[in-house]
Amino acid sequence: xxxxxxxxxxxxxxxxxxxxxxxxxxxxxxxxxxxxxxxxxxxxxxxxxxxxxxxxxxxxxxxxxxxxxxxxxxxxxxxxxxxxxxxxxxxxxxxxxxxxxxxxxxxxxxxxxxxxxxxxxxxxxxxxxxxxxxxxxxxxxxxxxxxxxxxxxxxxxxxxxxxxxxxxxxxxxxxxxxxxxxxxxxxxxxxxxxxxxxxxxxxxxxxxxxxxxxxxxxxxxxxxxxxxxxxxxxxxxxxxxxxxxxxxxxxxxxxxxxxxxxxxxxxxxxxxxxxxxxxxxxxxxxxxxxxxxxxxxxxxxxxxxxxxxxxxxxxxxxxxxxxxxxxxxxxxxxxxxxxxxxxxxxxxxxxxxxxxxxxxxxxxxxxxxxxxxxxxxxxxxxxxxxxxxxxxxxxxxxxxxxxxxxxxxxxxxxxxxxxxxxxxxxxxxxxxxxxxxxxxxxxxxxxxxxxxxxxxxxxxxxxxxxxxxxxxxxxxxxxxxxxxxxxxxxxxxxxxxx
Amino acid sequence: xxxxxxxxxxxxxxxxxxxxxxxxxxxxxxxxxxxxxxxxxxxxxxxxxxxxxxxxxxxxxxxxxxxxxxxxxxxxxxxxxxxxxxxxxxxxxxxxxxxxxxxxxxxxxxxxxxxxxxxxxxxxxxxxxxxxxxxxxxxxxxxxxxxxxxxxxxxxxxxxxxxxxxxxxxxxxxxxxxxxxxxxxxxxxxxxxxxxxxxxxxxxxxxxxxxxxxxxxxxxxx
Numbered sequence: 001x002x003x004x005x006x007x008x009x010x011x012x013x014x015x016x017x018x019x020x021x022x023x024x025x026x027x028x029x030x031x032x033x034x035x036x037x038x039x040x041x042x043x044x045x046x047x048x049x050x051x052x053x054x055x056x057x058x059x060x061x062x063x064x065x066x067x068x069x070x071x072x073x074x075x076x077x078x079x080x081x082x083x084x085x086x087x088x089x090x091x092x093x094x095x096x097x098x099x100x101x102x103x104x105x106x107x108x109x110x111x112x113x114x115x116x117x118x119x120x121x122x123x124x125x126x127x128x129x130x131x132x133x134x135x136x137x138x139x140x141x142x143x144x145x146x147x148x149x150x151x152x153x154x155x156x157x158x159x160x161x162x163x164x165x166x167x168x169x170x171x172x173x174x175x176x177x178x179x180x181x182x183x184x185x186x187x188x189x190x191x192x193x194x195x196x197x198x199x200x201x202x203x204x205x206x207x208x209x210x211x212x213x214x215x216x217x218x219x220x221x222x223x224x225x226x227x228x229x230x231x232x233x234x235x236x237x238x239x240x241x242x243x244x245x246x247x248x249x250x251x252x253x254x255x256x257x258x259x260x261x262x263x264x265x266x267x268x269x270x271x272x273x274x275x276x277x278x279x280x281x282x283x284x285x286x287x288x289x290x291x292x293x294x295x296x297x298x299x300x301x302x303x304x305x306x307x308x309x310x311x312x313x314x315x316x317x318x319x320x321x322x323x324x325x326x327x328x329x330x331x332x333x334x335x336x337x338x339x340x341x342x343x344x345x346x347x348x349x350x351x352x353x354x355x356x357x358x359x360x361x362x363x364x365x366x367x368x369x370x371x372x373x374x375x376x377x378x379x380x381x382x383x384x385x386x387x388x389x390x391x392x393x394x395x396x397x398x399x400x401x402x403x404x405x406x407x408x409x410x411x412x413x414x415x416x417x418x419x420x421x422x423x424x425x426x427x428x429x430x431x432x433x434x435x436x437x438x439x440x441x442x443x444x445x446x447x448x449x450x451x452x453x454x455x456x457x458x459x460x461x462x463x464x465x466x467x468x469x470x471x472x473x474x475x476x477x478x479x480x481x482x483x484x485x486x487x488x489x490x491x492x493x494x495x496x497x498x
Numbered sequence: 499x500x501x502x503x504x505x506x507x508x509x510x511x512x513x514x515x516x517x518x519x520x521x522x523x524x525x526x527x528x529x530x531x532x533x534x535x536x537x538x539x540x541x542x543x544x545x546x547x548x549x550x551x552x553x554x555x556x557x558x559x560x561x562x563x564x565x566x567x568x569x570x571x572x573x574x575x576x577x578x579x580x581x582x583x584x585x586x587x588x589x590x591x592x593x594x595x596x597x598x599x600x601x602x603x604x605x606x607x608x609x610x611x612x613x614x615x616x617x618x619x620x621x622x623x624x625x626x627x628x629x630x631x632x633x634x635x636x637x638x639x640x641x642x643x644x645x646x647x648x649x650x651x652x653x654x655x656x657x658x659x660x661x662x663x664x665x666x667x668x669x670x671x672x673x674x675x676x677x678x679x680x681x682x683x684x685x686x687x688x689x690x691x692x693x694x695x696x697x698x699x700x701x702x703x704x705x706x707x708x709x710x711x712x713x714x715x716x717x718x719x720x
Contacts, residue, residue, distance in 0.1 A: 167553065220590075226704070226705070250682045250709035280629070
């Protein structure tokens with residue numbers, strides 16, 4: 001049975017849904033029903049606006065997920081407070097010395113939690129550069145990390161439980177592509193063969209690409225009869241960046257003649273005409289490439305140190321640069337990229353070694369993330385306040401894996417196995433994120449949870465993968481009502497949410 | 499049965515007479531319990547249905563291409579329009595009608611037949627996205643038209659614009675408009691210095707037709 005809504009709960013979405021049901025129940029002919037719905041939807045649009053009925057109004061503009069197989073050791077990038085400050089047991093599964101675990105007291109952080117920590121393998125690069133850069137933004141956006149998440153099970157899987165706690169849950173990227181702002185292509189999965197899953201739930205799948213060429217092919221210009229030069233003679237020539245008419249075409253001259261007749265509404269149609277004729281000649285692909293070249297210094301670096309470096313077969317810097325460029329061009333809102341770091345059992349390495357697995361991944365991921373954040377700060381987008389604010393004012397980026405490995409190495413003594421399972425981890429960077437290192441791994445290898453409302457460490461508090469999923473949705477700006485309808489009874493970690 | 503009808507009629511008359519006899523006027527009014535949309539605040543009381551401007555409907559635009567210009571979708575060139583583009587109705591050069599239909603929401607057509615019943619689009623005037631769709635569809639359709647032995651809008655050759663104006667705008671062109679269209683043809687020739695005469699004439703005719711089809715007057719008077 002449909003529950004009655006209080007006036008404050010009525011939205012365009014549910015109003016039109018229920019109006020449609022009532023109109024159907026009238027039993028009148030299809031033509032009459034259609035006419036009634038025309039009037040109803042028109043009025044509803046006047047009242048609540050013309051945005052897509054399915055959109056979540058509070059959703060962040062841009063969402064990126066970095067999916068790491070196969071059981072990524074998240075403390076290669078983001079260690080816990082115990083790794084820094086506790087006396088270590090010999091088997092503690094950390095490959096940074098205390099001196100090279102750098103806290104960053106980020107403005108506006110959750111002071112009930114610890115400061116976020118960043119592993120430093122090479123000073124001024126990788127994770128170290130990332131931490132310094134985020135701190136320099138004085139709280140414009142935050143970073144929340146943790147390795148204390150309880151696992152549903154310790155099995156390898158490409159369908160991470162933090163992204164799909166049950167078989168019906170849409171993965172966060174799929175959810176954002178469906179419920180976030182609209183764009184010519186809402187969601188892209190960049191995957192060149194890594195075994196990860198973007199569970200769909202009730203929403204459409206993401207468009208899959210495997211590299212820069214296949215991603216840019218999504219934005220190929222539509223085949224049309226005239227060349228661009230010919231069309232500009234007819235429809236006018238426009239500045240590709242500002243959309244301003246630079247040279248009148250035949251249509252402009254005819255419209256000027258028509259304007260002299262003072263037909264009601266012609267001024268408004270003329271404005272629509274100019275915008276539409278600009279759009280007809282806009283080369284979306286050229287825009288994307290221009291933005292990419294801006295942030296990468298024509299594809300050699302720019303904001304991205306190690307832009308073209310590949311690990312696990314994926315060029316992360318290039319992928320994130322393409323994502324930022326597409327966001328800025330207003331042609332994309334959601335992006336996932338899958339990386340394969342393989343298994344880590346034998347990666348028992350000296351502390352602070354930049355040339356071994358933990359150090360290499362720290363450098364690779366840290367540099368790419370720093371480049372991405374710099375680009376998000378540098379560029380604007382029509383999707384965010386119509387190009388008046390940086391894209392970083394409305395975004396979320398997450399890193400996730402199926403687990404983050406055992407707090408202590410397995411095998412007794414100093415341990416000879418960087419074990420599967422253990423706990424899971426989260427790392428969120430975004431405009432709605434309240435900074436902090438939440439929960440803890442103690443020097444003894446103990447796991448400490450945190451209070452989901454305050455963020456304070458709490459040994460007895462269990463943070464589940466389902467809670468991380470729902471918190472992820474909240475950090476994306478999805479409403480509590482929508483999240484609760486998807487997963488009733490699961491707590492959102494409000495401590496992380498600004 | 500006739501007797502029953504007469505009896506019923508007598509009963510109605512008697513009822514009315516009784517009402518009148520009681521001094522109560524017959525004032526029909528809506529039954530309070532008729533099913534109707536409830537709630538929604540002032541949705542049904544405020545706001546106007548009128549928009550700032552009106553543009554030709556999707557049906558008129560499509561009819562212009564099909565009935566006036568005699569255009570039908572073509573088999574696309576697979577290199578220019580791969581199968582994915584065709585199935586996504588993203589090939590206006592060869593299939594302008596399909597492309598136009600795929601964008602009719604932006605042209606102001608109400609769209610209700612979505613998989614998600616909440617994804618309705620209210621009827622209204624053409625948006626800028628719709629204008630883009632019309633420019634690409636109509637110019638491509640003009641190209642298809644000009645490839646026909648006798649292009650529908652130019653029964654008397656590409657230098658005579660009278661029939662085109664009467665068909666699209668319901669009047670003859672002014673001298674200023676003739677001069678401007680002549681300039682369009684000259685500009686197309688300048689842009690294609692090496693094109694064979696017959697092919698050039700096709701592009702010139704398409705450009706002239708596109709200039710009128712994309713004009714405010716065409717979109718507002720139809």
